[in-house]
Amino acid sequence: MFPLRLLRTARRVLPAKSLSTTGQLTDLTVDNEGIATLTLQRAPVNSLNVELLQELTTVLGQVEKDKAKGLVLTSASPSVFSAGLDITEMYNPNVERLTALWTSLQDLWATLYSAPYPTAVAINGHAPAGGCMMALCCEYRTMVSGRYTIGLNETAVGIPVPEWLIGTMCKVISQREAEVALNAGLMFTVEEALKVGLIDETATDKADAIEKSKKFIKRFDKISPIAHSLTKQRFRSDVLQPFAKNREADLNQFKYVVLQPEVQELLGQIIQKLKQKKAAK
Numbered sequence: 001m002f003p004l005r006l007l008r009t010a011r012r013v014l015p016a017k018s019l020s021t022t023g024q025l026t027d028l029t030v031d032n033e034g035i036a037t038l039t040l041q042r043a044p045v046n047s048l049n050v051e052l053l054q055e056l057t058t059v060l061g062q063v064e065k066d067k068a069k070g071l072v073l074t075s076a077s078p079s080v081f082s083a084g085l086d087i088t089e090m091y092n093p094n095v096e097r098l099t100a101l102w103t104s105l106q107d108l109w110a111t112l113y114s115a116p117y118p119t120a121v122a123i124n125g126h127a128p129a130g131g132c133m134m135a136l137c138c139e140y141r142t143m144v145s146g147r148y149t150i151g152l153n154e155t156a157v158g159i160p161v162p163e164w165l166i167g168t169m170c171k172v173i174s175q176r177e178a179e180v181a182l183n184a185g186l187m188f189t190v191e192e193a194l195k196v197g198l199i200d201e202t203a204t205d206k207a208d209a210i211e212k213s214k215k216f217i218k219r220f221d222k223i224s225p226i227a228h229s230l231t232k233q234r235f236r237s238d239v240l241q242p243f244a245k246n247r248e249a250d251l252n253q254f255k256y257v258v259l260q261p262e263v264q265e266l267l268g269q270i271i272q273k274l275k276q277k278k279a280a281k
């Protein structure tokens with residue numbers, strides 16, 4: 001049996017105003033064609049803390065409930081899509097908050113990766129780690145050209161990449177390219193990302209990236225929502241199903257790793273480096 005949420009029977013095209021909401025950390029608008037645009041707006045770099053992760057998952061639930069035609073994800077920052085997990089949440093953490101951080105990240109990944117509606121991302125700046133994770137969950141990736149980077153650099157910040165994220169990456173680029181990049185925490189330039197297939201196309205600016213993302217969503221105008229959502233599910237179920245069984249172990253492993261003294265030391269050094277960089281600007 002397929003989970004009920006995948007049996008998406010119809011898309012509704014509602015007037016923009018009826019679906020739009022503005023949370024504290026995100027903004028959701030729906031255009032006249034029923035395409036939702038969800039904008040990350042946690043200044044300065046959309047780092048993912050518990051509150052942003054939870055708000056994103058809630059808004060995705062609303063997009064599904066309201067039967068939007070599809071979703072475009074983007075950011076309000078002029079140069080950063082998302083800096084990934086909020087490093088300060090992992091440094092000298094309160095264990096309850098660390099648990100909430102990882103559980104909320106798991107919820108966001110599972111919700112976005114299994115979204116029954118078409119999804120695209122307009123990556124308008126840097127997208128390291130959790131930023132890249134959100135982009136990988138979408139079905140189509142457009143990235144603004146410039147001196148930006150994208151990739152899963154978790155190992156560089158002392159965090160091993162979980163199996164579900166390796167699986168997500170290997171659905172997009174070759175296993176060989178993924179293994180080389182993830183083992184060493186390598187980041188891709190926009191040109192490199194295009195070459196390996198990590199992004200589908202480049203854009204001149206954010207407006208162009210959003211337009212290209214919407215063009216992708218419109219490809220589904222003549223496709224049955226059930227046919228789309230079940231086919232998407234079949235492509236992704238080999239990553240989603242083991243994840244659902246191993247959530248608890250995944251959480252325990254994350255907490256164990258983050259609380260290791262050497263990982264704490266590394267996170268402290270990264271925070272220091274970011275501060276020094278800011279001071280030198």
Ligand SMILES: CC/C=C\C/C=C\CCC/C=C/CC(=O)SCCNC(=O)CCNC(=O)[C@H](O)C(C)(C)COP(=O)(O)OP(=O)(O)OC[C@H]1O[C@@H](n2cnc3c(N)ncnc32)[C@H](O)[C@@H]1OP(=O)(O)O
Pocket residue numbers: 044045047079080082083084085086087088105126128129130131133153154157159160161162165250251253254257274275277278
């Ligand atoms: C079994 C399971 C085990 C493990 C699972 C592992 C992975 C699962 C997958 C998802 C998890 C991912 C883990 C992460 O996401 S770790 C986060 C990694 N992120 C980074 O390494 C990015 C660090 N930031 C940067 O490189 C730059 O900031 C960036 C290129 C994004 C932007 O540069 P820019 O010059 O525009 O801005 P800065 O001056 O550097 O920064 C501005 C302020 O923002 C603060 N900042 C930046 N990044 C973060 C962050 N990630 N968290 C918190 N705060 C951040 C920075 O300190 C500046 O702050 P102020 O000085 O203004 O206070």
